[in-house]
Amino acid sequence: MAELTADGAVLPAGAEKAAARNRLSPGQLVKILRRDWPLLVFCGLLAGAGAYVASKTLITPRYTAQATLAVETRSFMIPELQGVLGSEQMADPMPVVRSEAQILQSRALVRSVVQDLDLTAYPEFNGALRGPTFKEQVGGFLRDHLPASVADPMVDSGVLPPANPGKPSPDVVLDGAVGTVQHDIGIANDGRSLIINVEFTSEQPDLSASVANHLVQRFLDAKQQMRTSANKEANQALEKRITEVHDEIDQLERRILDTRQKYNLVQVRAGSVGQQQVEDLSAALTRASADRAQLEANYQRAAVLAHTGAPGTDGSDALNSGIVGTLRDREATAERRVAELRTTLGPGHPSVMAAEAELASARGAVMTEAKRVMAGLGAQAQAAKARETDLRNQLAQSQTVASTQSSVQAELQQLEKDADARRALYQTLIQRAEQTQAMKEGPEQNGARVVSLAVPPTNPSSPRPKLAAGLGLLSGVAFGGLISVGLRRRERNYATAAEVEADTGLPVVGVLPRAKRGRTSLASRVVKEPTGVEAEALRSLRVRLRFGSNGAVPRSVLFVAAGEDTSGADIAAAFARVAALDGLRVLLIEGDLQSPSVAGKLGVTPANGLIKTLTGLEHWSENLSRDSAAxxxxxxxxxxxPAASRLLETMQLQSFMAEAREEYNLVVVDGHPMTEAMHSLAFVPIVDATVLVVEAGETGREELHV
Incomplete structure (x- = not known):
C-alpha cells in the first residue's frame, strides 16, 4: 500500500531504497535481542532438540577403529656392493613417514584388503546391494514424468539414471568398493613423531577393526616380502662378488708364482736373493778393505824395522810376532848395560866392548827376524788385496743383476699388494654374507612395526548427538535472532497512514497501492492504464490537494521523497502525466539537481534546460522539452x-516559477529527497503545496525527523 500526505507524505510502492537505510547500531541490536530473549531460547531449544533426535534416529551410526604403526627409518645397504649392510639414520625422517602414509592409502593395497575380506558382499561398500539413493529416486521421477524428447538426452548424458540399469560387472563392483574403502580410511601423523595412526570407519564395529588390522597386516606383509626379496638379491650379489674376488685372488697368486719362477726370485729377509747378495758382498768388501789396509800398514812397519833397525821402533804389535818382541827386549837390556858400563868403566874397557858386541848381536837378530816377518806380511797383504779386488768384482756383477731385476721386483710387489687387498675384501665379504644370513626377518627389520592393533569400538564416532544438539542450539538462537531483528526492523518503519499522521502530525492526502516488483515505472503505467487504480489515486490526490488549500486550486506542487530513493520522482512524473492526460496544461520541473532521474522515468532524452535558466544564460521558455507519452x-x-544549493538560491528560480505559474495550469516539481542536504527547501516558499513521499514498511521513522 502507498500513502500520500498533504503538505506531507506519500507512501509509494516498489521504490528503490538506499543501501544504508534502516541500519542497526550494535546497541540497538543488543537491545532488540535482550527484549526478545524468550524467542531466542525457544528457537534454540527447538533446533537443538530436533538435531539431537535426528542424529539419534535418522542417521546410521558409524564406528571408527584405530591401529598404530611406528616407522623405522633405518636403511639397508651393502658397502662392498656400493650399497651398506647396516643402518643409517636419515637427517629428516618425515618424508619417509609421509611416503608410508601414502602407501597405506594406495589403491593396490586397498584392493587386496577388499578381496581378502570380501567387502563387496556388504551393502555398505557395494552400491548394487543397496536401494536407490535419494538422488536416483528424484532422477527416476523426473525421467518418468518429463517428455521423452527432454528425458532421453538427459539420460544419455548421464544427468538422469536409465530406466533399467544393467547389473554392474564384478570389476565395476570391486572398483566401487575400493573407492568407498579408500574414502573411509584415515591416516594421521602429528608431523613431529614417527607414529602413524590408521583409522577405518564402518557401520559395523567389528568390521571397522578387522579392516584396519588387515590393512596394517597387508602393509607389513608387503614390506616383509620386499625385504625378503632385497635380502635374497643381496645374498646373491654377495655370493657372486665373493666368487669373483676368489677368482681374482687365484689369478694374482698364479701371476706371482710365475714371475718368481721365471726370474728365479726367492723371498728372503731383504726381499730377494739378488738384494741379499748385494748386501752380503758390500759387507764382505768393507771388511776385506779394512784387512788389506791393516796388513799393508804392518808391512810398512816391518820394512822400516828390517832396513833401519831403528832403536825405539816397536813393531811387535804390528808384526804380530812374539820372537821380535823377545829380541827387542834383549836389545833394550843390552842398551841399558852398555850405557851403565860406559858410565862406570869408560868407553874402552873390555867389559864395555863385550856389552857393545852383545848389543850388536841383539840388533842383528832383530833385523833378521824382522825381515822374515816382513816377507810373511807382504804375502798376506798381496792376498788381502787380491781378495778385495775379487769381492769388488762380485759386488759389481750382483749390482748389475739386481738392477736388471728391479722392474720385475716392483711388478711383483704390486701384484702382492693387490693380492693382499683382494684377500682382505674376500674376508669382509665372507663376514657380510654370514651377517645377512643371520639377520632376523621380523617386522622390526621391515621399516615399520605394529604399536597397537585396532579393537572394535564400543561407541560410534558419528553422528554425535551432543555435538549436533549444540550446533542446533546455536543455529536456532541465531535464527531466532534474525527473526527478532526482522520483526523489530519492521516496527521501526511506518506501516500505515495512521502511524504517519500520529508521528508527524501531517495529514495523509493519498494512498497508492503497492506495485509488484519488476514492473515498469508508475509514470509509464498511468499512460498505459489512464483509468486504472493508480491513475485514479493520483486524481484523488489532486482533488485532496485542492481541499487542503482552502478550496483554491494549487498551481504548483513540490514532491519530496523521505530518504535517499527515486520514488518521489516517479510519483511526481506520474502525477504530472495524469493531469496532462486530463487536459491540464502541465509543466514538470526536474528540481533534483544532485541526482536527476525524471528523464529516466519518462523515457526521454536528458537536457540541461533548468541549469541554463538558473544561470541566466537563456530564458526558461527556450529550454523546454516535450514529453513523448503525454x-x-x-x-x-x-x-x-555539485553546487545545487547555490543555483537554487538565485532570483532566476523565483522569477521563472512565477512566470510558469501564470503560463501553466499546473507546475509539478520533483525535489531532492529529504537528507541532511535539504536542497528542496528552496522550492517550499514558492510552491502552493508540498507532498512528502513515504514508503509503507520501508521508510524509517528517523528519516522523517532529519
Missing part, C-alpha cells in the same frame, strides 16, 4: 550539479 512540457536538469 501532452506536457519538461524542464530538465541534465547532469548532476
Amino acid at each position: 501532452p506536457m512540457d519538461l524542464l530538465l536538469a541534465g547532469t548532476p550539479q
Whole structure:
C-alpha cells in the first residue's frame, strides 16, 4: 500500500531504497535481542532438540577403529656392493613417514584388503546391494514424468539414471568398493613423531577393526616380502662378488708364482736373493778393505824395522810376532848395560866392548827376524788385496743383476699388494654374507612395526548427538535472532497512514497501492492504464490537494521523497502525466539537481534546460522539452550539479516559477529527497503545496525527523 500526505507524505510502492537505510547500531541490536530473549531460547531449544533426535534416529551410526604403526627409518645397504649392510639414520625422517602414509592409502593395497575380506558382499561398500539413493529416486521421477524428447538426452548424458540399469560387472563392483574403502580410511601423523595412526570407519564395529588390522597386516606383509626379496638379491650379489674376488685372488697368486719362477726370485729377509747378495758382498768388501789396509800398514812397519833397525821402533804389535818382541827386549837390556858400563868403566874397557858386541848381536837378530816377518806380511797383504779386488768384482756383477731385476721386483710387489687387498675384501665379504644370513626377518627389520592393533569400538564416532544438539542450539538462537531483528526492523518503519499522521502530525492526502516488483515505472503505467487504480489515486490526490488549500486550486506542487530513493520522482512524473492526460496544461520541473532521474522515468532524452535558466544564460521558455507519452512540457536538469544549493538560491528560480505559474495550469516539481542536504527547501516558499513521499514498511521513522 502507498500513502500520500498533504503538505506531507506519500507512501509509494516498489521504490528503490538506499543501501544504508534502516541500519542497526550494535546497541540497538543488543537491545532488540535482550527484549526478545524468550524467542531466542525457544528457537534454540527447538533446533537443538530436533538435531539431537535426528542424529539419534535418522542417521546410521558409524564406528571408527584405530591401529598404530611406528616407522623405522633405518636403511639397508651393502658397502662392498656400493650399497651398506647396516643402518643409517636419515637427517629428516618425515618424508619417509609421509611416503608410508601414502602407501597405506594406495589403491593396490586397498584392493587386496577388499578381496581378502570380501567387502563387496556388504551393502555398505557395494552400491548394487543397496536401494536407490535419494538422488536416483528424484532422477527416476523426473525421467518418468518429463517428455521423452527432454528425458532421453538427459539420460544419455548421464544427468538422469536409465530406466533399467544393467547389473554392474564384478570389476565395476570391486572398483566401487575400493573407492568407498579408500574414502573411509584415515591416516594421521602429528608431523613431529614417527607414529602413524590408521583409522577405518564402518557401520559395523567389528568390521571397522578387522579392516584396519588387515590393512596394517597387508602393509607389513608387503614390506616383509620386499625385504625378503632385497635380502635374497643381496645374498646373491654377495655370493657372486665373493666368487669373483676368489677368482681374482687365484689369478694374482698364479701371476706371482710365475714371475718368481721365471726370474728365479726367492723371498728372503731383504726381499730377494739378488738384494741379499748385494748386501752380503758390500759387507764382505768393507771388511776385506779394512784387512788389506791393516796388513799393508804392518808391512810398512816391518820394512822400516828390517832396513833401519831403528832403536825405539816397536813393531811387535804390528808384526804380530812374539820372537821380535823377545829380541827387542834383549836389545833394550843390552842398551841399558852398555850405557851403565860406559858410565862406570869408560868407553874402552873390555867389559864395555863385550856389552857393545852383545848389543850388536841383539840388533842383528832383530833385523833378521824382522825381515822374515816382513816377507810373511807382504804375502798376506798381496792376498788381502787380491781378495778385495775379487769381492769388488762380485759386488759389481750382483749390482748389475739386481738392477736388471728391479722392474720385475716392483711388478711383483704390486701384484702382492693387490693380492693382499683382494684377500682382505674376500674376508669382509665372507663376514657380510654370514651377517645377512643371520639377520632376523621380523617386522622390526621391515621399516615399520605394529604399536597397537585396532579393537572394535564400543561407541560410534558419528553422528554425535551432543555435538549436533549444540550446533542446533546455536543455529536456532541465531535464527531466532534474525527473526527478532526482522520483526523489530519492521516496527521501526511506518506501516500505515495512521502511524504517519500520529508521528508527524501531517495529514495523509493519498494512498497508492503497492506495485509488484519488476514492473515498469508508475509514470509509464498511468499512460498505459489512464483509468486504472493508480491513475485514479493520483486524481484523488489532486482533488485532496485542492481541499487542503482552502478550496483554491494549487498551481504548483513540490514532491519530496523521505530518504535517499527515486520514488518521489516517479510519483511526481506520474502525477504530472495524469493531469496532462486530463487536459491540464502541465509543466514538470526536474528540481533534483544532485541526482536527476525524471528523464529516466519518462523515457526521454536528458537536457540541461533548468541549469541554463538558473544561470541566466537563456530564458526558461527556450529550454523546454516535450514529453513523448503525454501532452506536457519538461524542464530538465541534465547532469548532476555539485553546487545545487547555490543555483537554487538565485532570483532566476523565483522569477521563472512565477512566470510558469501564470503560463501553466499546473507546475509539478520533483525535489531532492529529504537528507541532511535539504536542497528542496528552496522550492517550499514558492510552491502552493508540498507532498512528502513515504514508503509503507520501508521508510524509517528517523528519516522523517532529519
